[in-house]
Amino acid sequence: xxxxxxxxxxxxxxxxxxxxxxxxxxxxxxxxxxxxxxxxxxxxxxxxxxxxxxxxxxxxxxxxxxxxxxxxxxxxxxxxxxxxxxxxxxxxxxxxxxxxxxxxxxxxxxxxxxxxxxxxxxxxxxxxxxxxxxxxxxxxxxxxxxxxxxxxxxxxxxxxxxxxxxxxxxxxxxxxxxxxxxxxxxxxxxxxxxxxxxxxxxxxxxxxxxxxxxxxxxxxxxxxxxxxxxxxxxxxxxxxxxxxxxxxxxxxxxxxxxxxxxxxxxxxxxxxxxxxxxxxxxxxxxxxxxxxxxxxxxxxxxxxxxxxxxxxxxxxxxxxxxxxxxxxxxxxxxxxxxxxxxxxxxxxxxxxxxxxxxxxxxxxxxxxxxxxxxxxxxxxxxx
Numbered sequence: 001x002x003x004x005x006x007x008x009x010x011x012x013x014x015x016x017x018x019x020x021x022x023x024x025x026x027x028x029x030x031x032x033x034x035x036x037x038x039x040x041x042x043x044x045x046x047x048x049x050x051x052x053x054x055x056x057x058x059x060x061x062x063x064x065x066x067x068x069x070x071x072x073x074x075x076x077x078x079x080x081x082x083x084x085x086x087x088x089x090x091x092x093x094x095x096x097x098x099x100x101x102x103x104x105x106x107x108x109x110x111x112x113x114x115x116x117x118x119x120x121x122x123x124x125x126x127x128x129x130x131x132x133x134x135x136x137x138x139x140x141x142x143x144x145x146x147x148x149x150x151x152x153x154x155x156x157x158x159x160x161x162x163x164x165x166x167x168x169x170x171x172x173x174x175x176x177x178x179x180x181x182x183x184x185x186x187x188x189x190x191x192x193x194x195x196x197x198x199x200x201x202x203x204x205x206x207x208x209x210x211x212x213x214x215x216x217x218x219x220x221x222x223x224x225x226x227x228x229x230x231x232x233x234x235x236x237x238x239x240x241x242x243x244x245x246x247x248x249x250x251x252x253x254x255x256x257x258x259x260x261x262x263x264x265x266x267x268x269x270x271x272x273x274x275x276x277x278x279x280x281x282x283x284x285x286x287x288x289x290x291x292x293x294x295x296x297x298x299x300x301x302x303x304x305x306x307x308x309x310x311x312x313x314x315x316x317x318x319x320x321x322x323x324x325x326x327x328x329x330x331x332x333x334x335x336x337x338x339x340x341x342x343x344x345x346x347x348x349x350x351x352x353x354x355x356x357x358x359x360x361x362x363x364x365x366x367x368x369x370x371x372x373x374x375x376x377x378x379x380x381x382x383x
Contacts, residue, residue: 001263001381003240005112005176008303008376009296010082010187010229010364013116013318015104019228021061021095025071029084031100031186031228032075039074060095079228082187085368089188089224097209100186101319102228109178112236112317117379118173120315122160124270125167125261126328129159135329135336142343151340156328165255170246171266176236183234187364189225189320189374192216192288194359204288207360216289219370225362227319229374240381263381267313270379274314275304276330281373284361293363296372303378312380320362320374332357 024033043049055062064071081087090098103110134155142151160167191207195216204216209223230236245251246260259265278301285294304314316325324330329337333356342351351357363370 001240001242002383003117003173003238004380004382005117005236005238006378006380007230007232007234008300008314008378009232009372010185010374011234011318011377012101012227012229012320012374013104013112014101018099018101021098022056022059024100025062025064025068026087026090027064027068027071029081029087031079031081032071033077033079034070035074035076039070042074061098077181079181079184079186082185083365083367086186086188086224086226089220090226093224094209097223097225100226100228103184103230106178109181110184110230111178112176112238114173114175114238116317117238117315118168118171120317121171121173121266121270121313122168123326123328124273124313124315125266126156126159127273127276127330128269130155130328132334132336134159135334135340139336139340142340147343151344152328159328161255161257165257167257167261170243170260172241172243174239174241176238179230179234179236183230184228185231186226187229187374188368189227189362189364190219190222190370191225192290192361192363192370194288194356196355202287202356204290219365229364237382264311267311267379268308270313270315271304271308273328273330274316275301277316277324278304280324280330280332281361284356287356290363290370292366292369292371293373300376307378307380310380312378315377315379316375317377318375320364322360322362323358325375 019031019033023036024031026032039052040049043052052067055067062070104113105111138151138155141148141154193205193207193213194202195205195213197203205213206216206219206222207213208221214221242263246255252260278297282294282297282301285291285297300314307314324332331337338351338357341347341357347357350359362374364372364374366372
């Protein structure tokens with residue numbers, strides 16, 4: 001079977017690489033990625049190579065007055081900013097915030113790794129099979145003298161099986177075919193946070209690195225983040241295979257499954273997960289006063305209903321989607337959940353404040369306004 005994945009909000013499924021500020025120059029409201037090999041070959045013919053290498057070694061970013069011609073003539077590719085206002089923010093930003101994570105790409109262009117799609121389906125399946133008793137079991141295992149390093153592993157194995165007989169073994173998803181770089185833009189993101197005003201009231205703030213936040217009415221004073229993302233409407237296509245070997249009764253019994261997972265089971269679980277996550281996203285956006293983000297979440301809820309009727313599903317994928325989109329337990333206000341997370345060093349301090357958890361969300365800006373959560377896609381089978 002073939003699948004089609006369509007971006008509903010800006011999407012970044014990264015390859016772990018980032019463009020440093022000396023790998024590119026901003027010119028005409030776009031990121032011009034420099035072809036350094038061509039530049040070295042050119043400069044090696046004259047006296048300027050040593051000066052260029054010295055600036056690469058010492059500078060936070062290239063001096064446009066000296067080397068701006070490279071942006072015009074020696075760009076390997078050009079990635080437009082989503083909005084022209086981003087140039088001003090880029091110029092004002094600290095160098096450490098100018099590293100741009102890039103989309104997964106091969107020699108022929110950007111693609112979606114099959115593992116990213118399969119991982120999102122796996123999270124939805126685990127979500128559909130967990131209950132309150134699951135969380136109590138995890139909390140119980142945290143009570144010993146030495147808490148397990150990965151307390152959710154046993155619960156996950158109980159839900160879908162240990163690696164050697166996991167229900168996801170029946171599903172194989174290929175990397176997508178590459179698409180044109182013309183589908184990519186550099187988007188501006190900022191981190192929204194909740195600021196307590198007492199008596200259960202919260203106001204919007206925007207995170208400022210390395211710590212603290214600024215007034216929610218002045219997002220331009222917060223730390224900007226830039227990322228190469230696929231624009232809404234971009235489609236990726238690949239192959240999805242449900243191995244019928246795992247549907248044989250004797251194999252199902254050997255693997256101790258009640259039934260093998262099929263497409264309808266996986267997509268139904270994914271849609272349940274998406275609906276729950278979007279409801280919580282809307283609630284957060286309403287609490288923070290992020291009207292356009294709340295409206296965007298509402299539109300995505302409508303997409304979930306539409307996908308269910310058409311045999312498709314909605315998934316959160318990739319960079320920027322945050323903790324909530326990677327967790328199979330979404331009721332973060334549950335007392336047992338907070339008890340468990342308070343024993344995880346990475347999250348203990350945040351949980352112990354009594355604030356909603358997590359209190360931050362990464363938000364994509366459209367035309368210099370907070371507009372959507374990143375990473376939402378529609379997955380459908382096309383035959």
